[in-house]
Amino acid sequence: MVITGIVIVVATFIAIIKQFETRLVLLLSGLLMCLIGGQLGAGTTAFVKELTNPGLVPTICTVLGFSYVMEYTKCTEHMVYFISAGLKKMTKIIIPGAVIITFLINIALPTAAGCAAAVGALLIPALIRSGVHPAMAGSAIFLGTWGSSLSPGLMFNPQVAQLAGVDVMTVIASFSMQAIIGIVVAAILLNIVAIVKKEHTGYVMKNDTVEEGKEFKVNYFYAIIPIIPLVLLVLGSKQVAVIPEISV
Template structure:
């Protein structure tokens, strides 16, 4: 009797264990299918926030935590520090557009490029790379710079696909900006400060920019697309009579200068200023120099602030809901455990994962936010510096997006060049792949 009782107990325990294993397997399979479906919907360009929110909601239901979605939503809405930075940066960007200070900065940098010859290709990439520090939106920067530089490059004999690719290849320079939302996110998960984060990835990111520029130049050379392209008619006259005012051109750089000088204690009076404060000072500088109607400036600033909540911060909120769904269904825990057991997997996946998601979805932000919020907070367990892992995630996500044919900025550049997005994307691919491998090795395996 006792023997049978023990046997029955063992059988029941074994049955419970197998039941738990089966449940975990089914939940994991369900989670993987939902993730694949999410990626597919993003590739098909369904509304990003809707896709992420619904995917997260579905996973929390499967994971037995239906209220988790609402709790994640409420928690994300309380990210006050991140929200403050985002609305200030986007508001400032709208003021720069209104006052045309961004146009003065662009034209100041474009005019010397006319004498660059075949080196106009890498020069255009690096100039866009630099401008993107101030005009942080990849789509906005593509439109602003591409509208001027792409016709200029085509008129100089460069193939339209290379011209379009050159502009979009420089649209991840925003990671140099201490006020950029992705930098702010890295700060929040690494318990650091914006300037320290930028300083940590400054040289690796600069190397990525150079790799992207020179790789595209090599691709153009190999395919003989760097010169000799014939275009009927004259299409570049719009910048000939534009009078650049240096005072206007430096305004977009004011907030960055204030933040850097303050954080490095070069100008102690700037040290207490936050990102939002620096942006507001930049807005006042724009008013003093351009003398635009202050009512119009105020309207544009708050218009940018409102747009940032709906677009940038809205994606962040829904990405956090998606992360909560991944956690509820157990995928995050399994990923983290695998990374803990095999640290090299964490280093590789933190670069390759966001990169591939960026390529497939056309958005580096959603993948980077989700990965940083879910995995980077555990970086110390993998033997990785959280700040370095966070930067690699954000940068590789942007690199993947930069070679994605479904990215909004890529479509803008291709349209301006008169070619298909796939034509521009495939020319950027070699440089972005090499840059991803380079930053992964430098920041995660060497440092």
């Protein structure tokens, strides 16, 4: 059984590395283990149980639903334009600035793909036009897409909170300072790499295909909407307690 389990785990990793659908691969490998162990129904039971888990589903669905509404109403677009407008004026710190901005936005938009699409579409062309090499511009955005670690919508945060018997914000508060220090250090190191490789400035695209950004009038009310829930959660957390406690 142990050897069979190891083989299945290794095969699962290989399938994921080959870019098969991750969730499907994990589901099938789990069901296969249950089948071999003579407990096929256990996999289905566990799957249904987690889909109706009162500690996980409401939190994750609420945050993902909010993110969708923010994208649908273009509030996300207004926020990204508003934040990135100031970054374009600070060319000397544009790479670490892009990393940190992506990190912060990824807290409000907990999916890495959604965050990269929202931020990358604006910041990557801006970085390239500022002379940053395209690979370095993409790296800066990619590096910032672990800001979701501080989001209550990241599935692991409510899961750990449930196991520990505490609220989600308590779990996030316990490692938020380390995460912030980590992203600052990582952003600085990426900037050093860019300087050493001379990819931080001076790049000019051949047959420039990056379109100039269209005129976009920022609605500042729309721009602050995505961060309001995060502010309320922080202010209402047990650690800050400026306002009455507010759940996700």
